[in-house]
Amino acid sequence: MMNKRTPLQSVILYTLVLALVIFCVFPFLQILSTSLKHPIDWGNPSLIPRILHLDAYKELLGLMPAKEIDVPASIQRLLDNPALSAEKKQMLLAKFSSGGDVFPFGRYMLNTFVISFITGICSTFLASLAAYAIARLRFPAQSLMANGVLFVYMVGGVLLMVPLYQMSVNVGLASSAGGTIFSLFLIYLIQTLPVAMYMLGNYFRTIPFSLEEAAMMDGCSRVEAFWRIIMPLSKPMLFTVFIYCFVIAWNEYLFASVFLKQYQDFHTLPLALQTLFTSKNAIWDRIMAASMLTLLPVIICFMLANRHLSGGLTDGGVKG
Amino acid sequence: MSSVILRNVNKSYGNLPIVKNLNLDVKDGEFVVLVGPSGCGKSTTLRMVAGLEDITQGDIQIGNKTINDLPPHKRNIAMVFQNYALYPHMSVRENIVFGLKKSGADADTIKNKLADVSEMLKLNEYLDRKPADLSGGQRQRVAMGRALARDADVYLFDEPLSNLDAKLRHHMRTEIARIQHQYNMTAIYVTHDQIEAMTLGDRVVVMRDGIVEQVGTPMDIYLQPTNTFVATFIGSPAMNLIEAKIEGEELVFDNYRLPATKIANVDMHSLRAHDSVLVGIRPDFFEDSTLSSPSDNLFEFNNIEVNLVENLGFDKEILFKLGGEDAKARLDLRSHVKRQEHISLSVDLNRVLLFDTSTQGMLLNAGEV
Amino acid sequence: MSSVLIKNESRLGLKLVAPAVGIIGLLVIYPILFNLYLSFFDVQLNGNKTFVGLDNYTQLLGNPRYYHSVGVSVIYLIGTVIGTTVLGLAAAILMNQTFRFRNLARGLILLPYFAPVISVVFGWQFIFDPVNGIYNHVVVDVLNLTNERENLIGNPDSALFVVILFDIWKHFPIAYLLFLAKLQSVPKDLYEAAAIDGQNPWGRFWHVTLPELKFVIATVVLLRVIWNLNRFEDVYLLAPNVETLPIFTYYQAFAGIVDQGAAAAISVIQLLVLVGLIWLYVRKVLKW
Numbered sequence: 011m012m013n014k015r016t017p018l019q020s021v022i023l024y025t026l027v028l029a030l031v032i033f034c035v036f037p038f039l040q041i042l043s044t045s046l047k048h049p050i051d052w053g054n055p056s057l058i059p060r061i062l063h064l065d066a067y068k069e070l071l072g073l074m075p076a077k078e079i080d081v082p083a084s085i086q087r088l089l090d091n092p093a094l095s096a097e098k099k100q101m102l103l104a105k106f107s108s109g110g111d112v113f114p115f116g117r118y119m120l121n122t123f124v125i126s127f128i129t130g131i132c133s134t135f136l137a138s139l140a141a142y143a144i145a146r147l148r149f150p151a152q153s154l155m156a157n158g159v160l161f162v163y164m165v166g167g168v169l170l171m172v173p174l175y176q177m178s179v180n181v182g183l184a185s186s187a188g189g190t191i192f193s194l195f196l197i198y199l200i201q202t203l204p205v206a207m208y209m210l211g212n213y214f215r216t217i218p219f220s221l222e223e224a225a226m227m228d229g230c231s232r233v234e235a236f237w238r239i240i241m242p243l244s245k246p247m248l249f250t251v252f253i254y255c256f257v258i259a260w261n262e263y264l265f266a267s268v269f270l271k272q273y274q275d276f277h278t279l280p281l282a283l284q285t286l287f288t289s290k291n292a293i294w295d296r297i298m299a300a301s302m303l304t305l306l307p308v309i310i311c312f313m314l315a316n317r318h319l320s321g322g323l324t325d326g327g328v329k330g
Numbered sequence: 331m332s333s334v335i336l337r338n339v340n341k342s343y344g345n346l347p348i349v350k351n352l353n354l355d356v357k358d359g360e361f362v363v364l365v366g367p368s369g370c371g372k373s374t375t376l377r378m379v380a381g382l383e384d385i386t387q388g389d390i391q392i393g394n395k396t397i398n399d400l401p402p403h404k405r406n407i408a409m410v411f412q413n414y415a416l417y418p419h420m421s422v423r424e425n426i427v428f429g430l431k432k433s434g435a436d437a438d439t440i441k442n443k444l445a446d447v448s449e450m451l452k453l454n455e456y457l458d459r460k461p462a463d464l465s466g467g468q469r470q471r472v473a474m475g476r477a478l479a480r481d482a483d484v485y486l487f488d489e490p491l492s493n494l495d496a497k498l499r500h501h502m503r504t505e506i507a508r509i510q511h512q513y514n515m516t517a518i519y520v521t522h523d524q525i526e527a528m529t530l531g532d533r534v535v536v537m538r539d540g541i542v543e544q545v546g547t548p549m550d551i552y553l554q555p556t557n558t559f560v561a562t563f564i565g566s567p568a569m570n571l572i573e574a575k576i577e578g579e580e581l582v583f584d585n586y587r588l589p590a591t592k593i594a595n596v597d598m599h600s601l602r603a604h605d606s607v608l609v610g611i612r613p614d615f616f617e618d619s620t621l622s623s624p625s626d627n628l629f630e631f632n633n634i635e636v637n638l639v640e641n642l643g644f645d646k647e648i649l650f651k652l653g654g655e656d657a658k659a660r661l662d663l664r665s666h667v668k669r670q671e672h673i674s675l676s677v678d679l680n681r682v683l684l685f686d687t688s689t690q691g692m693l694l695n696a697g698e699v
Numbered sequence: 700m701s702s703v704l705i706k707n708e709s710r711l712g713l714k715l716v717a718p719a720v721g722i723i724g725l726l727v728i729y730p731i732l733f734n735l736y737l738s739f740f741d742v743q744l745n746g747n748k749t750f751v752g753l754d755n756y757t758q759l760l761g762n763p764r765y766y767h768s769v770g771v772s773v774i775y776l777i778g779t780v781i782g783t784t785v786l787g788l789a790a791a792i793l794m795n796q797t798f799r800f801r802n803l804a805r806g807l808i809l810l811p812y813f814a815p816v817i818s819v820v821f822g823w824q825f826i827f828d829p830v831n832g833i834y835n836h837v838v839v840d841v842l843n844l845t846n847e848r849e850n851l852i853g854n855p856d857s858a859l860f861v862v863i864l865f866d867i868w869k870h871f872p873i874a875y876l877l878f879l880a881k882l883q884s885v886p887k888d889l890y891e892a893a894a895i896d897g898q899n900p901w902g903r904f905w906h907v908t909l910p911e912l913k914f915v916i917a918t919v920v921l922l923r924v925i926w927n928l929n930r931f932e933d934v935y936l937l938a939p940n941v942e943t944l945p946i947f948t949y950y951q952a953f954a955g956i957v958d959q960g961a962a963a964a965i966s967v968i969q970l971l972v973l974v975g976l977i978w979l980y981v982r983k984v985l986k987w
Contacts (some may be wrong), residue, residue: 140719149712166929228429
């Protein structure tokens with residue numbers, strides 16, 4: 011038996027744990043606190059806002075009542091002119107209302123969600139096929155592929171940004187919004203495929219071979235054994251890998267910035283937040299609220315997948 | 331049900347031979363047990379029949395059809411695995427009917443089979459549980475049930491009882507024997523446990539290093555082992571083997587002179603060609619001389635010093651020296667020998683076997699070679 | 700011969716890997732080669748190329764900014780690798796003790812790793828903000844260490860250290876997870892045997908824990924070097940003025956006077972270093 015701790019040891023232990031947890035959590039608390047603070051309160055070092063100030067969230071989520079539009083008198087006279095068509099009037103008005111201050115957070119979130127979701131699904135699916143083959147089937151170049159995955163997994167995106175950009179320019183994908191988004195999707199696919207293959211491959215290796223053999227004895231072909239036994243059995247791990255890929259795509263900044271710069275409507279959250287921060291509208295409460303809202307889905311995913319994630323990551327060699 | 335025929339079957343991994351030129355006929359409805367120490371190729375042979383390993387050379391036929399190139403799922407074989415291989419995400423019920431459903435059986439057949447099997451294996455109350463919620467013995471029964479529910483041509487068993495404790499193993503052994511007779515199924519059963527082999531098999535195949543050492547009924551193998559390996563592998567405790575000099579018509583070791591002429595089936599002519607011979611006596615064939623009824627063919631080892639007595643209840647095993655080697659005898663409870671006593675043991679010479687010292691093969695009389 | 704079964708299996712295997720391998724081949728392997736090709740050209744953003752031979756390389760090797768960024772990368776690597784390893788190990792040892800709320804604590808310390816970089820960098824910038832940040836408040840107003848509020852992130856030299864601290868904060872959890880997994884697999888009787896042999900806790904750590912962790916430590920160090928050599932977002936988003944190699948490459952390729960050929964050349968050199976490290980990892984660490 012290990013010795014029981016003395017009171018002093020307990021105090022030291024709890025102090026260290028507390029210090030570590032505070033170190034990890036403090037920046038999050040800072041973000042949350044600032045997002046809820048009124049501008050006059052920013053200089054206040056306390057984490058608790060003097061007044062709870064939810065405007066930043068309301069604004070980002072489009073819950074603010076539409077502002078009274080300040081229209082110069084000359085324009086107002088134009089608008090009052092009955093000769094002008096209703097359409098023209100709308101356009102004129104729009105010019106004033108969209109004057110820089112609006113940040114379509116919902117739209118960016120949707121963009122990010124869509125591309126991350128599709129990336130997660132495609133990557134998990136393709137990776138499960140390949141990982142199964144590499145983990146379980148004998149075929150030529152199998153070990154080369156198993157090692158190749160490891161290698162590819164470690165070649166970071168930075169090294170590929172020039173050739174990938176040039177490739178998409180050369181095939182003409184970079185010249186349209188659709189093509190750009192497709193390029194970005196493909197890039198997210200390769201950023202997630204190797205890690206997904208690695209995690210799933212290691213997981214499949216832990217499933218006893220005899221399960222597939224039993225399925226084959228029960229009349230399943232190899233493919234049926236995979237679909238009807240291995241895949242249903244791996245659901246929790248597949249979900250974990252999906253979440254992992256989803257989060258990688260959700261967090262990605264580098265390629266989004268290279269490819270989407272000129273297509274503002276299709277910006278993803280990381281790109282949008284960076285633009286928000288560097289724009290003249292940089293207001294701490296808004297940035298922090300936007301940070302919180304970007305963080306939230308990731309935290310939810312994390313809580314959903316936590317049970318399997320830690321194990322999967324350590325088995326999988328670990329990216330990060 | 332179908333017969334299974336293996337013709338000149340070879341299996342090697344690279345240059346490493348695992349199974350060497352194996353020939354075996356399993357008749358329709360026959361229960362054949364492959365037995366041998368680990369690494370002898372018995373499981374590999376079974377897996378080749380199943381199609382889980384490819385055949386390096388030779389042919390395997392099921393029901394007179396060569397199935398070498400047939401993928402496992404088309405061979406109509408049911409198999410019970412050593413680790414049971416139950417589908418962890420399915421209930422017991424789903425596990426049992428999975429193969430039936432796959433083969434396209436109709437709902438009534440599935441229902442009846444499930445009822446049959448769960449009745450026979452006493453699985454009724456567990457049908458809705460997941461394998462993780464079952465004990466080892468229950469899992470084993472589900473694995474059996476999954477195979478039995480199938481209407482397969484051949485049933486394969488890969489050490490199905492080796493993960494059970496002794497008591498449960500004995501119980502399931504009896505169950506398997508009962509079920510096999512009831513269904514009259516063609517079965518190939520792999521085990522390293524010679525008791526399972528003896529009790530279950532219509533015929534037993536003893537293997538070593540990828541080679542079949544002997545095929546025969548359990549009693550053939552027990553009474554007429556073809557060589558010292560089979561002789562010592564089958565039977566517990568193992569057969570005593572004592573090297574004896576041949577002097578005229580007598581086999582000599584220690585102070586004992588066994589009359590060779592009285593040993594069954596021995597051809598004196600061929601025996602004279604040897605200087606020495608291995609005398610094989612099963613521990614079971616010794617008797618306490620004070621209890622044995624006098625007979626013409628009895629040989630008495632007198633002045634044996636008992637080194638150890640192990641009481642097993644009905645039996646007791648005693649340890650002593652014979653020909654300079656440790657030897658064992660199994661006596662029944664009527665005998666009251668004690669440690670360090672000097673006793674006499676007698677043996678029916680008809681039960682004594684002789685083996686060639688160099689080839690380790692059994693010495694038979696000329697007529698039987 | 701029954702090669703039919705083997706043939707079927709390998710055909711299925713190839714079919715299943717084909718899509719993933721195809722995509723990886725097209726979008727990783729080909730680009731690596733294409734990158735090598737581009738490094739011999741003057742490349743414009745719109746795709747126009749002129750062959751310049753080894754010019755990109757000679758210019759690069761004569762560019763003090765390149766050596767500066769190599770230096771920054773080296774400091775960054777040393778700081779982050781030591782920091783994440785030490786903190787990860789300490790956290791693993793701490794979290795391997797039994798105490799109340801341990802599961803909660805274990806979950807919380809993973810948060811930095813999973814949080815998107817973009818959603819935490821602003822929090823960090825706020826902490827070090829010269830006007831509102833808590834750092835300046837503590838250093839200047841509470842501890843009175845200096846009189847002037849400093850813009851730590853604004854100055855590239857001090858920003859490097861903020862970036863290193865940020866990286867340690869963000870990535871020590873992964874080292875922690877690897878260490879914890881190993882610690883949990885150390886058999887308890889080893890500690891008990893050491894305790895019976897009269898080892899105090901420090902001796903038990905030194906003679907039992909560390910030898911068990913040797914390989915994991917090597918894994919963590921090497922993986923940290925490999926990942927951090929390529930690290931872009933954490934540095935760029937927190938402090939774009941800290942010019943590690945990836946940031947320098949990015950500026951060459953997409954900002955100011957665009958020189959994608961030069962960027963390609965930097966990537967080629969960096970890839971060679973990386974391949975060496977990965978080789979080391981596969982040969983020396985994975986084989987253990």
